[in-house]
Amino acid sequence: MTVTAPDGSGQPTPRWKQAVVATVGAAAVALPLVWIDEPVMARAAVVAGVCLVLWLSEVVPPYVPTFVLWALTPLLLQPFGEAFGLERVLGWSADPVL
Secondary structure, three states: OOOEOOOOOOOEOOHHHHHHHHHHHHHHHHHHHHHOOOHHHHHHHHHHHHHHHHHHHOOOOOOHHHHHHHHHHHHHHHHHOHHHOHHHHHHHHOOOOO
């Protein structure tokens, strides 16, 4: 399977770049869970790390990390309070200040 670059050039993404993104993504998930003692902060760091890896690596279109943020925040953080429920998370995006 070949992944094409999100810049529209149609050029395949090199395998080494995919490997680097997978390694950094795994580290972004594992390290916060090991080093951060507070569960809310650890899960928030996982969500932020995954979104940052996807956004900075550019292996997916730029809007995908936003969808990941909208999906992972309620899934991982809702058990810690209603402030992380789906309605509230989507409300953050509708904030006129943003």
